[in-house]
Amino acid sequence: MEKTKQRLLTGNKALSEAIRLEMEKDENVFVLGEDVGEYGGIFGSTEGLLKQFGPERIMDTPISETAFIGAAVGAASEGMRPIVELMFVDFFGVTMDQIYNHMAKIPYMSGGNVKLPMVLMTAVGGGYNDAAQHSQTLYSTFGHLPGMKVVAPTTPYDLKGMMTSAIRDDNPVVFMFHKTLQGLGWMDQLDTSIGHVPEEAYTVPLGKAKVVKEGTDVTIVGLQMTTHFGMEAVKKLEEQGINAELIDLRSIVPLDRETILQSIKKTHRLLVVDEDYKSFGVTAEIAALAAEEGLYDLEAPVKRLAIPDVPIPYSRPMEQFVLPNAEKIVEEAIKLVNE
Amino acid sequence: MEKTKQRLLTGNKALSEAIRLEMEKDENVFVLGEDVGEYGGIFGSTEGLLKQFGPERIMDTPISETAFIGAAVGAASEGMRPIVELMFVDFFGVTMDQIYNHMAKIPYMSGGNVKLPMVLMTAVGGGYNDAAQHSQTLYSTFGHLPGMKVVAPTTPYDLKGMMTSAIRDDNPVVFMFHKTLQGLGWMDQLDTSIGHVPEEAYTVPLGKAKVVKEGTDVTIVGLQMTTHFGMEAVKKLEEQGINAELIDLRSIVPLDRETILQSIKKTHRLLVVDEDYKSFGVTAEIAALAAEEGLYDLEAPVKRLAIPDVPIPYSRPMEQFVLPNAEKIVEEAIKLVNE
Amino acid sequence: MTISNEELNWMYETMYKIRYYEDKMVEAYAEGKNPVFNIGAGTVPGEMHLATGQEPAAAGISIHLKKDDIVSSPHRPHHHAIAKGVNLNKMTAEIFGKETGLGKGKGGHMHLFDPEVHFSCGGIVGAGIPHAVGAALAAKKKNKDSVAVAFIGEGAANQGAFHESLNLAALWNLPFIIVVENNKYGISVPKSHSTSIPSNDLRASAYGVKGYYVKDNDPIAMYEVSGEAVERARNGEGPSIIEIETYRYLGHFQGDAEVYRDENEVTELREKDPIKLLREKLISDYNIEESEITAMESRAIKDVDHAYAFARESDYPKPEAALEDLFD
Amino acid sequence: MTISNEELNWMYETMYKIRYYEDKMVEAYAEGKNPVFNIGAGTVPGEMHLATGQEPAAAGISIHLKKDDIVSSPHRPHHHAIAKGVNLNKMTAEIFGKETGLGKGKGGHMHLFDPEVHFSCGGIVGAGIPHAVGAALAAKKKNKDSVAVAFIGEGAANQGAFHESLNLAALWNLPFIIVVENNKYGISVPKSHSTSIPSNDLRASAYGVKGYYVKDNDPIAMYEVSGEAVERARNGEGPSIIEIETYRYLGHFQGDAEVYRDENEVTELREKDPIKLLREKLISDYNIEESEITAMESRAIKDVDHAYAFARESDYPKPEAALEDLFD
Numbered sequence A, B: 001m002e003k004t005k006q007r008l009l010t011g012n013k014a015l016s017e018a019i020r021l022e023m024e025k026d027e028n029v030f031v032l033g034e035d036v037g038e039y040g041g042i043f044g045s046t047e048g049l050l051k052q053f054g055p056e057r058i059m060d061t062p063i064s065e066t067a068f069i070g071a072a073v074g075a076a077s078e079g080m081r082p083i084v085e086l087m088f089v090d091f092f093g094v095t096m097d098q099i100y101n102h103m104a105k106i107p108y109m110s111g112g113n114v115k116l117p118m119v120l121m122t123a124v125g126g127g128y129n130d131a132a133q134h135s136q137t138l139y140s141t142f143g144h145l146p147g148m149k150v151v152a153p154t155t156p157y158d159l160k161g162m163m164t165s166a167i168r169d170d171n172p173v174v175f176m177f178h179k180t181l182q183g184l185g186w187m188d189q190l191d192t193s194i195g196h197v198p199e200e201a202y203t204v205p206l207g208k209a210k211v212v213k214e215g216t217d218v219t220i221v222g223l224q225m226t227t228h229f230g231m232e233a234v235k236k237l238e239e240q241g242i243n244a245e246l247i248d249l250r251s252i253v254p255l256d257r258e259t260i261l262q263s264i265k266k267t268h269r270l271l272v273v274d275e276d277y278k279s280f281g282v283t284a285e286i287a288a289l290a291a292e293e294g295l296y297d298l299e300a301p302v303k304r305l306a307i308p309d310v311p312i313p314y315s316r317p318m319e320q321f322v323l324p325n326a327e328k329i330v331e332e333a334i335k336l337v338n339e
Numbered sequence C, D: 001m002t003i004s005n006e007e008l009n010w011m012y013e014t015m016y017k018i019r020y021y022e023d024k025m026v027e028a029y030a031e032g033k034n035p036v037f038n039i040g041a042g043t044v045p046g047e048m049h050l051a052t053g054q055e056p057a058a059a060g061i062s063i064h065l066k067k068d069d070i071v072s073s074p075h076r077p078h079h080h081a082i083a084k085g086v087n088l089n090k091m092t093a094e095i096f097g098k099e100t101g102l103g104k105g106k107g108g109h110m111h112l113f114d115p116e117v118h119f120s121c122g123g124i125v126g127a128g129i130p131h132a133v134g135a136a137l138a139a140k141k142k143n144k145d146s147v148a149v150a151f152i153g154e155g156a157a158n159q160g161a162f163h164e165s166l167n168l169a170a171l172w173n174l175p176f177i178i179v180v181e182n183n184k185y186g187i188s189v190p191k192s193h194s195t196s197i198p199s200n201d202l203r204a205s206a207y208g209v210k211g212y213y214v215k216d217n218d219p220i221a222m223y224e225v226s227g228e229a230v231e232r233a234r235n236g237e238g239p240s241i242i243e244i245e246t247y248r249y250l251g252h253f254q255g256d257a258e259v260y261r262d263e264n265e266v267t268e269l270r271e272k273d274p275i276k277l278l279r280e281k282l283i284s285d286y287n288i289e290e291s292e293i294t295a296m297e298s299r300a301i302k303d304v305d306h307a308y309a310f311a312r313e314s315d316y317p318k319p320e321a322a323l324e325d326l327f328d
């Protein structure tokens, strides 16, 4: 136990370990997607799996997202449990029909007679100058459309635990992992992208937010990179005598409304931070929740920090301008407590 | 002038008239899409146009949304002004990449050097038992993704005026018309779907909401069918002594935040009604706006009435259960003023 | 491949049943839409795409399919469903929006799912093709000898999903067959305005698969080429494309004014109706007794009438049931 | 079609310039990523897909293109851009993220737009194909004799957009050419694991268009078949598919560890390098003077060096410029 506790893994290794353990247990689980074999997934989500399971269960596909994601739907309806990778979430547009009209709706349209136990995993996020077509998170694009669970874990521990839950779930799950939180050697190195991960399989529930740090003065809600930035911000705020509470959303659908409302009851102030576009995004839904169900608890207007409704620009100064970061969170939080 | 004022047109005729007048004026304007020719558009948006303009300018396409919407992007970049129809908005998933990664982003990514003066028109809405893949509005799915204007007019007057504006706009515009508001002979017959439309070309700005009825007790915000339901509701509320203000959003991007905030200042109560899914939808953004910029004006929690995050069920009792209507608006508005 | 009398009878009875089913649906759909047609009104609301005239495609291949074989069908699914042996009561109840339906009333006529016989359909053109590819993959993974068939219209063959799916199925050598029902129109658009080549079996060489073409809506020719294609698929010899020339007697959907075609077109088509022709052939070429034929017809009618009665007598779902079945 | 010395020289100089440009980009991209490679760091951050080795495809067809002809290119666009005559200073500045760039720094290396020479590219596999089809349509509508060329990789030919676009272009008989650069890999996936047939010119018959295959990364063969295809397109004889066998010397993107291929593969490829071979041929078969060649080389180097200098010296955009250029 001592040893297990001390084992450190990067996000991507935690993720691929979850897949490995479920594949060992259940022969219906298999992986398909572009470059998931020899390459191990562009962002390392299937690292080492081809070697262990061979090309029959770790299947490289042509660049045909409609066909292979649709095939995952068909295979799931016949009792398999596919994990299918959409390399970048930004590519959803070539295959969204399979995702939202079929994967998400067939269980409902069939009155529950068809189950689709599948995981669509996909990489999200920017910050490394990959420009407008490779840097988005699109959390709410998926969250808005009913019928799929949509999760976005932050830490290696949660990546493994939530992937295990996702694979075992009988519902379609969209599993978004953040590129920078995979802990890959060729990207920014962040503390958050490496962490304690038990060796054995374990589950973390889908649909529960996590209070990363308790506080009394202001509630900061983030997910993935904005949770990471939130952690930095919380420390800086502490230095300035502000005791912020930080919530890591982890799941977009189901959304853990209760945890957020409880926090507002305590802090009376809400700042929502998101790497997705602002309008109609995560910050909108959570601010709306506060207006709908937490209004009497609020002592100041809700603040929303997100991409200001422009495509992600390539050049560094502009990209940094549109992305949230710790400093911007600190600034907004201070304004909020002084309101 | 008298005569013009009295001319009544259905929504679809108002729409096709706008297209006709712009096509007469500008030979770069042309239409392409499935069944836009002989059939005149499944929902009548191109009624009569083939006859006048011939198949070179009113082009039936194969069922290849990626190719023909992508071709509209390519033609627009070469100086044409295409109007391209996506038959049902529900089909966006087979072609969203062309819409959101290219049509919406190319002008920005090119630093404004490439203009895409094109209109993507598409039919939205349910209520006639067309089930989960043919009944959605998806307003916020489009509104969330930056780079395209997204409009959704309600009345024949606005359908014509806003289509004219859309065609003349040098930016890509997604023009959503509501099936039931087209005033087609084979669907429900609604007062709102027929109205005064001047014969000559005129514009209605994109990005301005309309106060349909002024009031003091509660602000009701709707768009398309929920504006229609709102009109009915406002009358019933009046009978009960409640003086509601009704705002027809008309445009999702740009969103006329000012008109909504002004109204809340007056009524202190907000009910947002939407035919789209609730979470991360129009009701979220507008409730969030109130929480962010109108909080001190609110005297009661914001109320949101929208599809309760399930796909649209086929069978009538269930579909009616998930859709907003006048009675539900009345009920929520009464609760709100009694809060 | 020569067809046995038993097979002929099955084909005839199935086609007859489909035809009778669709005829009844024309009536049911019209109920409550008079005097003014309103798509959302009546006993059966919403869009209604019927397959009257297209029976040979469904019967000619389904005769070769077993319960475990998979069928994926598009927006015009009744003939495929009936030929595959979908539960007729539950299917009809679903179309009527009743709680006893296949999807408890949530799906409707374009969204019929009967996992018992591995049947599904959907309303998005081309989208069912990859589902069949995936089902074929699952069969292969499970070492079953099942075959997956995707039916599409000729219009759908110009969707990207067609290309991607065929390449994938060929690459992975899956037991997959695509049947293109060329009924000449995609809604109002004639094939010549949608497809740059004469027929889709010619696209087989683009994937290295086998291509077949069936002329004249001929059920027996369809039986023959399908038998070969199914056998090849079962034996691991890979996918096929079958295009069949067929006819859509009715509008694209009920209520279609059919401004885009000549009024006489359908009258002429009905003269060479494949069910009528097959009936004559059964008697003249195969020595099947008239009495045997009428017995089949009665049985078909009885089954269908029973299904409609079941649907009519069933209850509507409770409104709040809309909130159920989202997640398991 | 016989190639003139002038044309040969243009081809050589263009290929040489592309090669030199990409070599310089390897260096620029590495700047600031030492000792630890970090994709988001350095002078040129983000993904970087270089076309070293693939010059013949770009030069062999672009020689037949005029300024008004349209080129749509994918994620690996520099060779096409240079051959099409994109403003090299602005292009390089864009890649460096500078405000003097083609897109004022908003686009980056995968999103280069030069409307002056009708060039565009993009990062979504297959997505540029319909853009070229639409541009060809615009040309036809405007009664111009322009041709639109879409470049793609062999991996992209399995995207639905390929199929839909070719059918549409063939149906409407548009002046459209698709060039498939078969560099053997789509990232790590070899062609044999992505494509069910040997080459994409074989798919021409699926659309009723013309198909051409160029072996051995041969620029002169590419010149020849392209000349024919362009002429056919200009004359209203319809679309073509050209597949060229080419080679990607570098990784998929810079930083690719290339675990999926043999270390010696590229060494061998470089031995039969098309630029080296063409240089030899110019001298041996076409009697072009060594001095003339070095003059071309110097000119290419000068242009490229100048472009890099321009890019380096330009300013970064202001952060707030991110909010500009959304709507007109």
Ligand SMILES: Cc1ncc(C[n+]2csc(CCOP(=O)(O)OP(=O)(O)O)c2C)c(N)n1
Pocket: B034, B063, B065, B087, B091, B094, C075, C076, C123, C124, C125, C126, C152, C153, C154, C155, C156, C157, C183, C185, C186, C187, C248, C252
């Ligand atoms: C992706 C998509 N595009 C368009 C439609 C609208 N639509 C439904 S059926 C149809 C025509 C289909 O033609 P075909 O494939 O020939 O089948 P048929 O109706 O003739 O049986 C169209 C365009 C759709 N449902 N999905």
Ligand SMILES: Cc1ncc(C[n+]2csc(CCOP(=O)(O)OP(=O)(O)O)c2C)c(N)n1
Pocket: A034, A063, A065, A087, A091, A094, D075, D076, D123, D124, D125, D126, D152, D153, D154, D155, D156, D157, D183, D185, D186, D187, D248, D252
């Ligand atoms: C729709 C889509 N899917 C996947 C990707 C990721 N991706 C970028 S390039 C590439 C490989 C492309 O291979 P190929 O077409 O052969 O071009 P090459 O890179 O060899 O030049 C892939 C899979 C993408 N950009 N877009």
Ligand SMILES: [Mg+2]
Pocket: C153, C154, C155, C181, C182, C183, C184, C185, C186, C187
């Ligand atoms: Mg058809």
Ligand SMILES: [Mg+2]
Pocket: D153, D154, D155, D181, D182, D183, D184, D185, D186, D187
């Ligand atoms: Mg390649």
